[in-house]
Amino acid sequence: MAHDIRIVTETQLREVVTLDLTVIDIIEEAFAALASDTVIMPPILSMDLPMVNGEVDVKTAYIPGFDGFAIKVSPGFFDNPNVGLPSLNGLMILFSAQTGLVRAVFLDNGYLTDIRTAAAGAVAAWHLAPARVETAGVIGTGVQARLQMQAAHLVRPFTRLLVNGRDPAKAQSCAEDLRAALGIEVQVCPEAETLVRESQLVVTTTPARTPLIMADWLHPGLHITAMGADQSGKNEIDPRALEAADLYVCDRVSQCAVAGELEAARAAGLMPQTPPELGQIITGAAKGRRSPQDITICDLTGTGAQDTAIASHVAKTLGAAGTAITV
Amino acid sequence: MAHDIRIVTETQLREVVTLDLTVIDIIEEAFAALASDTVIMPPILSMDLPMVNGEVDVKTAYIPGFDGFAIKVSPGFFDNPNVGLPSLNGLMILFSAQTGLVRAVFLDNGYLTDIRTAAAGAVAAWHLAPARVETAGVIGTGVQARLQMQAAHLVRPFTRLLVNGRDPAKAQSCAEDLRAALGIEVQVCPEAETLVRESQLVVTTTPARTPLIMADWLHPGLHITAMGADQSGKNEIDPRALEAADLYVCDRVSQCAVAGELEAARAAGLMPQTPPELGQIITGAAKGRRSPQDITICDLTGTGAQDTAIASHVAKTLGAAGTAITV
The missing domain is CATH 3.40.50.720 (NAD(P)-binding Rossmann-like Domain)
Known part of the structure; x- marks a missing residue:
């Protein structure tokens, strides 16, 4: 059964989602869900790579009532500025909470993480x-x-x-x-x-x-x-x-x-x-x-709950942005 | 600094990589590397989702000498056959081992996992x-x-x-x-x-x-x-x-x-x-x-080492397959 997966770049994401009160509300909702004991949020997968002065973190959370859950991969390679690249990169993948099928890949280079992290500061x-x-x-x-x-x-x-x-x-x-x-x-x-x-x-x-x-x-x-x-x-x-x-x-x-x-x-x-x-x-x-x-x-x-919340929000506000890949 | 990320579907991957002696050799090499104590392979991130009869596993490994490392996400949603969908899905992401930048996303629905798992059986x-x-x-x-x-x-x-x-x-x-x-x-x-x-x-x-x-x-x-x-x-x-x-x-x-x-x-x-x-x-x-x-x-x-090995192999044999997304 063929379906489309949406691939969205950082540039496209920046046009769709900005740091505003709507995002802050959504991150507040994710924190409230975390208090309910129904959220499933496993420990962070963390891979330390001292030989390349790097690290990789993977976060996720399943929030009942959300259509999807995100898996977020955050590589940090701290020698990158020496070659003109940012230290932080990465992407978020949004999966269907009902079937586990991939719905969207957000090639955000950490932009959505930046937004949801700042929004958490506002919630605090x-x-x-x-x-x-x-x-x-x-x-x-x-x-x-x-x-x-x-x-x-x-x-x-x-x-x-x-x-x-x-x-x-x-x-x-x-x-x-x-x-x-x-x-x-x-x-x-x-x-x-x-x-x-x-x-x-x-x-x-x-x-x-x-x-x-x-x-x-x-x-x-x-x-x-x-x-x-x-x-x-x-x-x-x-x-x-x-x-x-x-x-x-x-x-x-x-x-x-x-x-x-x-x-x-x-x-x-x-x-x-x-x-x-x-x-x-x-x-x-x-x-x-x-x-x-x-x-x-x-x-x-x-928290992975913030990632699931921001990725779900982005999916709803995407409109026609990005590239649809039929799988 | 713009670069391309290659997005490759299961159908495209099946044309590029098959279960053969080359793949078995590559998986053997990954196991040999695992014995060297230089591979970094964190514990599997595992999220159990009993309310939807599902589970999600994330595996990765960094193998010195390889150009990239993979992060592999494997959702299993075991009620999917009731709605005509396969239980197992998922994708692999290949990152640069030098910069952490995303190189390719393999929307393989578990195909590469199937291949590298069978290859491990042959190595054994x-x-x-x-x-x-x-x-x-x-x-x-x-x-x-x-x-x-x-x-x-x-x-x-x-x-x-x-x-x-x-x-x-x-x-x-x-x-x-x-x-x-x-x-x-x-x-x-x-x-x-x-x-x-x-x-x-x-x-x-x-x-x-x-x-x-x-x-x-x-x-x-x-x-x-x-x-x-x-x-x-x-x-x-x-x-x-x-x-x-x-x-x-x-x-x-x-x-x-x-x-x-x-x-x-x-x-x-x-x-x-x-x-x-x-x-x-x-x-x-x-x-x-x-x-x-x-x-x-x-x-x-x-093991995540198998995922890194098969994803690196696929990247080398891709040719022009897939869709290039400029980020």
């Missing part, structure tokens, strides 16, 4: 940041630094933004891009401590392996989203900060414990209890922020 | 079966029953073949197909015991969860390849047969222990030692058959 900010955010801060100066701030601004329209990064030129470039994108005051902030102390919402977007934010910089009315750590050994937040916060929330506890901020905290003998997950905050199964003065931290490692 | 027969096989037997009557016997016949040109299956009509159909394909005497054999006692080479190709071959049926000069079990709980060979054999060989010990025949044996308190792997027999790192009278068993669960 929506549910955990104080209602009023005047100053936001971002640590890191890459694609996610830009997208996280654009996404957060959709749910917390801050009027001032601080950018911190190790490379001053990159920090300047990131600040300029965000000033143009958001139309607000954006400053480079050379000291991470100053950035944290002056912000109500901070997002860390780096591959750091030693903490960038110290526990004694926390202040009442602060929310931090740490989205950089996604592999064992990565660590952006001082483990004592997780203890010191009023609330620490995981996207998925099982992932954060091996690849997120929780790993370093537990290695330090801290945070032995099971933290709540973002989905539980969304559904009300766990309590979120209790007052404007609370200090909250959200740890995002990236 | 080549290295482990007695030099002279007059009668071969196959248990099971599906695609693999046919392909395993065609592959084995290329390396052990037996003159008589016995076919055993639960459904007499399917056994008859399988026997007729194999008679036509091989041009030899092929008989349906209603008793598995008779089949085993009369054969020098037996291949089991079923999803059985209770043993099909009993230990007291073993006889000098027998080789058995068990390729059906690939999930926890599947079991084709009496655990005591593994103990009774002169040699039991795994494709990959770590996989056979959780998804192959070794699982049931160890659950029964047998086979506590670490068995040799097929690759070690090929390279000479472990001893294979020592005499024509030895009884040998090979347990094949299917």
